[in-house]
Amino acid sequence: MPVSVPKGTTILEAAKQAGVLIPHYCYHPGLPIAGVCRMCLVEVEKQPKLQISCATTVAEGQVVNVFSDQAKKARQGVLEFLLINHPLDCPICDQAGECELQDYVFQEGQARTRYADYAKRFNPVEDFGPDILYVPNRCILCTRCVRFMEHAAHDDVLNVSERGDRAVIGIHPDKKLDHTWAGNVVDLCPVGSLLSKDFLHRARAWELDKTASVCPGCSQGCNVNLDTRNNVVVRLRPRANLEVNRYFMCDYGRGQYRWMNHGDRIEAPLLGGKDLTAVDWDHALDRAVQLVKGISGPAVTLVSPGASNEALYLARQVLGNARLQAAFRVHREAGEWSLAGVPDLALRAERAPNVAGALALGYREEFEAAIQTAADAGLLLVLDDALDGVAPEALQTPNIIYLGTRLPEIARRARVVLPIANVAEEDGTFVNRDRRVQRYFQAKAAPGMARPAWWVLGEILRGLGRGDTLSSAEEAFDLLAQSEPAFGGLSYAGLGVRGAVLGSRQPAGQPA
Amino acid sequence: MTMHDTKPYEPVFTPERRAGLEELLKRYPTKRAALLPALWMVQEARGWISDTAMTEVAEVLGLTPAYVKGVVTFYTMYHLHPVGKNFVQVCTTTPCNICGAENVVKALLQHTGCGELGATSPDGKWTVIEVECLGACGFATPIMVNDDFIESVTPEKVLEIVRKYS
Structure with a gap:
């Protein structure tokens, strides 16, 4: 099969483009090439010996045979060596089901061992860091973890200790694998040797549903997969996007799944009065529409920079005819924790995913001022800000419409409370700090009667006679793109799974 | 566990040994290349190479302790435990x-x-x-x-x- 690639491309990468995955362990596109595992051996015409395809660059007219008898036999030999000391503990190994050793042995390994009479090498499990266990018996010495810590994290605490069949990954006794980005070594490990303590024995890989999403942890907007099992998010893992996070994400981001599963959610629309009363959507929306219609004086919208662009846009539209102050606030940490070896990648100080989206859609970071305005305002629309730190007296006057996932005490004075979905429960888009608009997808069902905020706000607009029911985030986004100049030229479908930069007019040219 | 737990660690690279190492470094293109002879100096002085000594060598040569440990454990002739006189x-x-x-x-x-x-x-x-x-x-x-x-x-x-x- 002829392939045309840029000069300097390796055989392995060229083969990927031709739809052939050459088995490999030590090679990883995000790390320097090591050439130590010998798994990617292929036959290259006119070369007497097999070549490692990860480190051999293509040449004009070169003929590569990945599946020749010689190449297959060589790779089978490599697999046999790896299995001499590899335990048969797949049934209790977290990696089973997403293990490259399993995959390649299944593809081209031998059915039976010739080493059954020999005892396997044994080393005890080691505690490498706050979230990382090392199981040396399963290790195939690909050194991805060593290279990640050295070249990407610039914190080389790992090494290859000993040699020959005694070799293991070592860590200096005075050091821990506690870098902010250390969790990536667990993803990079092709076998079950480096394990996340947090995910240890939590689920089998084949039970997980994977949903493309965007990390809600900070304004970097790392592309992630939400792994769900029985409607519970159990793990966040990086999803490759060369423009944003390459192949990595930080450990803070990995912890974000916890709040997505919290059970203390608003599960039904509530009407205020003496007490809050649960009602159906029709009644609640009707009340909300009446409140908006009856506005006297200025109106205030307080939003969360964790809300989708669709919701932020529609929230402005709802109060569009009033004298409106639209504000948000964002939690900032004191510093950034960068992944030194990768340009422009860090756990950012701004701990919200859609600050740039809120700014682009006309919200200002003036929360305190907005609260003061709200004290005398006719209507206060809150979109998923917990209002923590706001004195109850400050919000005596206004009628409050509260859209949220949880119900803080202060929100109990709202006239209408509308339950909305969180980031794992709806489709939508965020804009990251580099102004890249990125889609996230629904991974699990919203609790009770909670609905996506774009649907709720769309229904209020319909009640006001200013729109039709929105049936998808796509409709909401395309509405937004038509009327907001900053989003001009973008379409929801065109964003794909890698996003597009605001003002670029063209969706990024990468295939979805 | 090691003999250094009871008394404070005394650096191997005293000014004299440091001078010897500097002399040695002239023969190598990089500091990293002089790691093996530097480790020999430690073993000659102490009889074996402790974790603390590895850290010291790493500091002296501008390497990381993890890298030094990888090298020490690779070669069987460096002693990781005290040996007899x-x-x-x-x-x-x-x-x-x-x-x-x-x-x-x-x-x-x-x-x-x-x-x-x-x-x-x-x-x-x-x-x-x-x-x-x-x-x-x-x-x-x-x-x-x-x-x-x-x-x-x-x-x-x-x-x-x-x-x-x-």
Whole structure:
């Protein structure tokens, strides 16, 4: 099969483009090439010996045979060596089901061992860091973890200790694998040797549903997969996007799944009065529409920079005819924790995913001022800000419409409370700090009667006679793109799974 | 656990040794390249290479402790644990073994008081290990005591050798 690639491309990468995955362990596109595992051996015409395809660059007219008898036999030999000391503990190994050793042995390994009479090498499990266990018996010495810590994290605490069949990954006794980005070594490990303590024995890989999403942890907007099992998010893992996070994400981001599963959610629309009363959507929306219609004086919208662009846009539209102050606030940490070896990648100080989206859609970071305005305002629309730190007296006057996932005490004075979905429960888009608009997808069902905020706000607009029911985030986004100049030229479908930069007019040219 | 737990660590690279190392560094294109001889200096001074000493070497050469440890553990001739004052290596590869190297080992273990291979004698003076070919197959059995090479050792000659070094 002829392939045309840029000069300097390796055989392995060229083969990927031709739809052939050459088995490999030590090679990883995000790390320097090591050439130590010998798994990617292929036959290259006119070369007497097999070549490692990860480190051999293509040449004009070169003929590569990945599946020749010689190449297959060589790779089978490599697999046999790896299995001499590899335990048969797949049934209790977290990696089973997403293990490259399993995959390649299944593809081209031998059915039976010739080493059954020999005892396997044994080393005890080691505690490498706050979230990382090392199981040396399963290790195939690909050194991805060593290279990640050295070249990407610039914190080389790992090494290859000993040699020959005694070799293991070592860590200096005075050091821990506690870098902010250390969790990536667990993803990079092709076998079950480096394990996340947090995910240890939590689920089998084949039970997980994977949903493309965007990390809600900070304004970097790392592309992630939400792994769900029985409607519970159990793990966040990086999803490759060369423009944003390459192949990595930080450990803070990995912890974000916890709040997505919290059970203390608003599960039904509530009407205020003496007490809050649960009602159906029709009644609640009707009340909300009446409140908006009856506005006297200025109106205030307080939003969360964790809300989708669709919701932020529609929230402005709802109060569009009033004298409106639209504000948000964002939690900032004191510093950034960068992944030194990768340009422009860090756990950012701004701990919200859609600050740039809120700014682009006309919200200002003036929360305190907005609260003061709200004290005398006719209507206060809150979109998923917990209002923590706001004195109850400050919000005596206004009628409050509260859209949220949880119900803080202060929100109990709202006239209408509308339950909305969180980031794992709806489709939508965020804009990251580099102004890249990125889609996230629904991974699990919203609790009770909670609905996506774009649907709720769309229904209020319909009640006001200013729109039709929105049936998808796509409709909401395309509405937004038509009327907001900053989003001009973008379409929801065109964003794909890698996003597009605001003002670029063209969706990024990468295939979805 | 190590001898340094009870008293504070004294750096290997005193000003004098530091000067020796600087002299050595002139022969290498990079500091990293001088790691092996630097480790030899540590082993000569201390008899073995502790984790703390690895950290010191790393600092002196601008490397990371993890890298240094990887190198130390790769080579079998660097000692990761304290050894006796006299470190004995006996060749037990095939030709020497045929000529009775095993009995030389037994005699050494007995007369030095080590008891077993790799262990250090109670008086701290001796450690005996087996090694592969010392390159003197015509003069079986060769042994090395520290840097001295002794050929044609028989079990009968062992006692004399042990007395000489004790």
